[in-house]
Amino acid sequence: MNETENIFLSLINQHKAIIHKVSKMYMIDAEQQRDLFQEIVMQLWKAYPTFKGNSKFSTWMYRVALNTALVYFKKDHRKVDKTPLNENIDVIDTDDSEAKEERLAYLYKAVQELNAVEKALIFLFLENQSHREIALNLGISEVNARVKLNRTKEKLQFIIKKNGYEF
């Protein structure tokens, strides 16, 4: 293995959670998540020579990962399973880490009803990016990023409520 590969693998392994999260946001099926994950890793590797270190590696990764996910073409269009994960779940009363996992599992399920751009907005918001950073990553104005994000958050809340899950 050459040195460039070693450095690249070390960098993406430090930030592999980003790729996993993008894959789970964009694909609900485990096999398709794996395919998208591989696709993102490959696109990152292809684009790596353009990484000059002017920005943080994670910032650069966000762009490549999201751009790949935005145009990724899955083979079949499976219907989104809209049934609640568990209708009797009472998040407040369960063990904290279990409740967190449950909330995230439900989030991943709910975001499947958003379009590709809305998924990108929610992803960047959850990654703690400011409106300005979201706008820069998506190539839209800051005002547009704010408006779109607010609309997407409302839509997500509606989806979660509609499917009978509140947290």
Added chain:
Amino acid sequence: MNFDDLKNDWQADQSSEPNISKDLLEIKQAKTPIDILRKKMKHEFNYQIVALILMAAFPYLFGFSPQMKLIFLAFYAITCGFTAHYFFKFYRFYKNSYDMTMDSRKSILWFFYEMKLNIELYKALTYIIAFIWMSFITVYLLIEKTGAINRVFAKLSPTYILLNCFITIVIIGVITELWAWYYYGKYLARVKKVVDDLDDE
């Protein structure tokens, strides 16, 4: 729902998946719509080469006269010329790399216009080839089947013949558009949807 709590949960969730190995850097072909389009166009290019080779045998298969062989050769050369011209453009499209590090809007617009341009080129080539060979068949019928053509012309009115020509052209157009849509259009529509969602204010 509290988005701040959700954000905290999200950020606390660090992947427990195994590390990414070198093998993943050497996998299969990319699967972006551009890559899928390139792969399909490469297949079509191969089919077209086979079709051109088979067509070279037509004068012998159909027993063309020496005069008809010369006319066929002229049409064949024009077809090869157009095919070479367009496939040179497709080859450049095939080899042209893309930049995934631009902002999403720029990156997706690049994908969209690159795909649209090449689908239009593909359609243009299909029209050109269809019309070249329609013309050849017309010339063939006029020269080799003069008697039969004269009998048809005597029975049918010029308006009816013109109408048939027009309908044939429309059918070629519809088939080309439908084929391009079925084969490539869904990828373009997918990217167009993302462009529209990004631009929607």
